[in-house]
Amino acid sequence: MHGTPSHRPALARGAGQRLLIVAGAPDVAELLSTTLELAGYRIVTVAAAADGVALLMRERFDLVLVDATLPDVTELGRTRPTLARRPPVLLLIDYESLDRIVPELGLGERDYVAKPFRVADILARVQILLRGTGAGPAAGRALSYRDLVLDDALCEARRGARALDLTPAEYRLLRHLLVNAHRVLSKEQIGRYVWGHHRGDNAIEQLVSRLRRKVDQDPSGAPELIHTRRGFGYWLGRADGGA
Incomplete structure (x- = not known):
């Protein structure tokens, strides 16, 4: 891939881990869900503890990422005896509430980010907490499906021995399809992941078409991996059900 060199540090990224966001304010929930989906996580959002x-x-x-200013946030702490597995929790919290709230939450390992928060801080603390559970991606880990490989450390993709010259948007689309292999993604889901917001149908169709030409037009006769589910969206995998 071609790009302009930058001296800014790369933001922490995920590899398809499943995160629950508990945030009552719609603007906070939207910012967190969009940011974390773009970073490679699968997100579920609810408005109440x-x-x-x-x-x-x-x-x-x-x-679990929790806005600790929610009025019923201590309900999460009461789940401790009944959960077979307690995921780590990242709190969004005002400094004034830190001593009162943190001891009451007992989901698992916990950390906090003070409000107002920076996106880079959220991504970094999420990755650190996941690494402690064994759910975080190893440094430089490549994502793969059969002979299709994405290396997030280098932002490079290849199909077998063939390097794929992808634009940033094409790379993000391929990564989203790969992390969600065998799952149909709607155009709205793809638009939010690739650009941060939904784009017109034609823009997404053109992007998928360009990516298909690079991934699936293989002179070696390798099977096609990117497919359309008409009326629903797109998915990546073997059409014959092969792994």
């Missing part, structure tokens, strides 16, 4: 508790009872999450 009670809803978060219900989800934690039923489903597995790698980390």
